[in-house]
Amino acid sequence: MTGPVRIEIPTPPGPHPPATNCYAFLAGDAVDLVDPGWDDPASLAALEAGLAGLGTSVDRVRTIVATHWHVDHLPLSARVRERSAARVLLGRGDELDAAVPVDGLLADGDEVVLGDRPVRVVGAPGHTPGSLCLDLGDDGLVTGDTLLAEINPGIGLSFHVEGNPIRDYLATLERLARDFAHRTGLPGHGPDLHDLPSRCAELAAHHRARSAEVVAVLARHPDATVDEIAPQLTWTGGWESLRDVSLRSALRQTAWHRELAAS
Ligand SMILES: [Zn+2]
Known part of the structure; x- marks a missing residue:
């Protein structure tokens, strides 16, 4: 071996x-x-x-x-x-x-x-x-x-x-x-x-769902900022539970999803 x-x-x-x-x-x-x-x-x-x-x-x-x-x-x-x-x-x-x-x-x-x-x-x-x-x-x-x-x-x-x-x-x-x-x-x-393909599909679906949420928020509020969008998204454990590093990470991820939605 x-x-x-x-x-x-x-x-x-x-x-x-x-x-x-x-x-x-x-x-x-x-x-x-x-x-x-x-x-x-x-x-x-x-x-x-x-x-x-x-x-x-x-x-x-x-x-x-x-x-x-x-x-x-x-x-x-x-x-x-x-x-x-x-x-x-x-x-x-x-x-x-x-x-x-x-x-x-x-x-x-x-x-x-x-x-x-x-x-x-x-x-x-x-x-x-x-x-x-x-x-x-x-x-x-x-x-x-x-x-x-x-x-x-x-x-x-x-x-x-x-x-x-x-x-x-x-x-x-x-x-x-x-x-x-x-x-x-x-x-x-x-x-x-x-089963690599099915795990890849699950993880991709998770991120696509969050992108879709960002698109939906922007459809209602086209000028929404990242700080306004993020609390309206679904976060594991809930938005209120996010602190420090995880809160900063959530805001960065929201900004990246917003950029994807705009492209
Ligand atoms: Zn690790």
């Missing part, structure tokens, strides 16, 4: 999934990692234990690919990098938000060696600008947080965002459903995805 082997890396308590799926790929006693996880002692201990179980260790890590820059995926790479010769690779577009050293950037169509195999990089902008998937052929598609089985991934969750992430995400979903219909999805959190 050369991988991908899933190692569940716990995250500190907070409003995020309780664990991140790290994927290990073995080549002899060396190992490559996708999404090492949060930079936290308990996370590092879980990674060390997982690698020991595979007959390897943190100092044998060669390559680390992060599917995106988020705090529950990339930052533990810094600890691994201190103890190994590991190169850390991230999708182009996410580097401005990365809080730890990155050695190289990946883009759609690039190839990276994981374990003993070449793996194709699939650009998947939307969740973040530089989000990427990794095509393992018959072994599946690593999806990061672009596709999750049980959670609706947020969109445009970066400080540096250009263009319209909702338009990007809808295009990503369309492409993944079309080109990777028969792959098992290996997500950043939670269980595998066994």
Whole structure:
């Protein structure tokens, strides 16, 4: 078994999934990692234990690919990098938000060696600008947080965002459903995805429904501002429950939907 082997890396308590799926790929006693996880002692201990179980260790890590820059995926790479010769690779577009050293950037169509195999990089902008998937052929598609089985991934969750992430995400979903219909999805959190096209369709429908709500509000009030539109939309948990980061994210998403409605 050369991988991908899933190692569940716990995250500190907070409003995020309780664990991140790290994927290990073995080549002899060396190992490559996708999404090492949060930079936290308990996370590092879980990674060390997982690698020991595979007959390897943190100092044998060669390559680390992060599917995106988020705090529950990339930052533990810094600890691994201190103890190994590991190169850390991230999708182009996410580097401005990365809080730890990155050695190289990946883009759609690039190839990276994981374990003993070449793996194709699939650009998947939307969740973040530089989000990427990794095509393992018959072994599946690593999806990061672009596709999750049980959670609706947020969109445009970066400080540096250009263009319209909702338009990007809808295009990503369309492409993944079309080109990777028969792959098992290996997500950043939670269980595998066994029907990529139907999950892509569900997530696209969610965002199209919100766009339709924005169109309906604008039909009644053509000059409505983002602050006026947002409370009239359907939000999971209700508009009143949104605070701080989630409130700012809701307002940004509303602005992107409004822009889509106008185009
Ligand atoms: Zn995540």
